[in-house]
Amino acid sequence: MSAPPRPLRAYAAVTAAYWAFMLTDGALRMLVLLHLSSLGFSALHLAWLFLLYELAGIVTNLYAGWLAARFGLAATLYAGLIVQIAALLALTALDPTWGIAASVGFVMAVQGLSGVAKDLAKMSSKSAVKPLAPDGAGLLSRVAWLTGSKNAVKGVGFFFGAAMLGLIGFDASLWTMAAVLSAIWIAVAALLPTGLPARNKGAKLSAIWSVSPQIKRLSLARMFLFGARDVWFVVGIPIYFQSVLSDGTVEGRREAFFLIGGFMAVWIILYGAVQALAPRLLRAGKRSQTDLTKAATTWATLLVPLPFVLAALAFFGVPNLTVILVVGLLAFGFLLAVNSALHSYLVLAFSGAGRMTMDVGSSYMANAAGRLLGTALSGLSVTFCGLPACLATAGLMAGLCAWAARRL
Numbered sequence: 409m410s411a412p413p414r415p416l417r418a419y420a421a422v423t424a425a426y427w428a429f430m431l432t433d434g435a436l437r438m439l440v441l442l443h444l445s446s447l448g449f450s451a452l453h454l455a456w457l458f459l460l461y462e463l464a465g466i467v468t469n470l471y472a473g474w475l476a477a478r479f480g481l482a483a484t485l486y487a488g489l490i491v492q493i494a495a496l497l498a499l500t501a502l503d504p505t506w507g508i509a510a511s512v513g514f515v516m517a518v519q520g521l522s523g524v525a526k527d528l529a530k531m532s533s534k535s536a537v538k539p540l541a542p543d544g545a546g547l548l549s550r551v552a553w554l555t556g557s558k559n560a561v562k563g564v565g566f567f568f569g570a571a572m573l574g575l576i577g578f579d580a581s582l583w584t585m586a587a588v589l590s591a592i593w594i595a596v597a598a599l600l601p602t603g604l605p606a607r608n609k610g611a612k613l614s615a616i617w618s619v620s621p622q623i624k625r626l627s628l629a630r631m632f633l634f635g636a637r638d639v640w641f642v643v644g645i646p647i648y649f650q651s652v653l654s655d656g657t658v659e660g661r662r663e664a665f666f667l668i669g670g671f672m673a674v675w676i677i678l679y680g681a682v683q684a685l686a687p688r689l690l691r692a693g694k695r696s697q698t699d700l701t702k703a704a705t706t707w708a709t710l711l712v713p714l715p716f717v718l719a720a721l722a723f724f725g726v727p728n729l730t731v732i733l734v735v736g737l738l739a740f741g742f743l744l745a746v747n748s749a750l751h752s753y754l755v756l757a758f759s760g761a762g763r764m765t766m767d768v769g770s771s772y773m774a775n776a777a778g779r780l781l782g783t784a785l786s787g788l789s790v791t792f793c794g795l796p797a798c799l800a801t802a803g804l805m806a807g808l809c810a811w812a813a814r815r816l
Contacts, residue, residue, distance in 0.1 A: 422532075423557065425489065427561045429525075429526070430561050430565060433565060434676065435568045436495075439570075440457060442573055442665050447504060449512075451647050451786075453512055454643050455784060457515050461523035462523060462783055463776075464520040464523030465523045465773075465776030485529060486597060488529030489529060490593065494521065499582050502578075549687045552686045555683050555752050556681060563673040563674065563675065563679070566672040566673040568669075570669020570672075622816065629704070629751065630778060632808040633751065633778060633805075633809040634779050635808075636744070638778070639782040640786065640799055640802050642786045645737065646672070648733075648790075649671065649730070674738075678741060679742075690703060705810070707743065708806070708813040709810045711744060713803075714740050715800065715802040785801050
């Protein structure tokens with residue numbers, strides 16, 4: 409007989425694996441963005457680099473739920489870690505002497521591999537929360553803690569990525585991350601106890617399309633929510649900050665790397681902290697699922713005006729614009745974090761007992777679609793219309809998220 413489930417230990421092991429993965433994911437994003445920007449890649453080129461990453465996430469999430477149901481959550485979690493290690497090692501083959509077309513094509517392909525890895529790990533970790541957590545407010549607390557702590561760790565990864573690039577260079581950073589992630593994978597594989605849902609040989613591939621109306625509407629809101637973030641987050645703001653912080657010298661670029669990485673790290677860490685605190689902010693222990701569903705509409709609506717205000721200030725070039733943007737985007741992160749925590753809870757609350765991984769996969773497919781949309785619009789808006797258009801597009805995405813949330 410197998411050992412009895414040990415939910416708390418299993419939850420801790422899943423969280424540790426997810427932390428390790430997201431640390432390298434955040435570092436890799438900053439490494440690629442800043443390294444290639446310093447080599448002369450345009451904002452549009454940089455946006456293209458992340459498009460296949462997000463497209464791979466859409467496809468992965470579409471099928472990852474079925475894969476987890478068919479082969480077990482532990483198997484898909486391990487697969488995500490292994491594929492990320494392969495992506496890190498592959499990226500060391502990038503040669504600065506290649507032309508832009510060859511470099512963009514190669515990095516896009518490797519980023520696509522990393523996108524598959526991320527969404528396998530993400531779907532597995534998020535799906536594992538429901539069977540390992542108590543019902544009701546306990547479920548919201550566990551999923552909020554996992555999501556919030558993950559984002560805080562990813563924020564640290566942003567800083568580490570920028571810092572390692574400045575201190576030890578691109579290739580050495582990749583080898584270091586691959587070694588650390590390999591050690592974590594071995595440790596988790598050895599220590600992960602029973603308690604995660606095992607394989608179900610009867611899971612049918614056709615079931616991935618049988619999504620409830622609530623999950624479909626939540627997925628639509630989630631797509632626009634993360635589109636609103638990535639419109640400015642992926643390319644727009646990092647490129648703007650690099651243009652105002654770097655004087656073009658080697659030392660100037662290095663200082664800009666640290667400052668940009670520091671801001672992105674602080675933003676993600678605070679975003680994650682708010683997600684973890686969301687159950688208290690929402691007083692979730694005293695509210696029903698229906699009440700929390702209504703709250704998703706309220707918080708989505710609060711997000712809408714801020715990007716438009718920042719866009720107007722950037723358009724008119726007000727004094728101290730950089731400081732205003734930092735403060736405004738931190739406020740945006742606070743509102744986004746509460747919205748994201750609510751969505752993460754609702755997808756688990758809405759999911760059926762026999763469809764949990766497939767419903768979660770469907771929801772996070774929409775998440776990846778939003779990031780894909782935001783990434784594409786980030787590069788296009790900055791290249792052709794500048795930062796004000798980038799921020800205004802974020803406001804439009806937030807407005808569409810609020811519209812979709814009302815249908816819940």
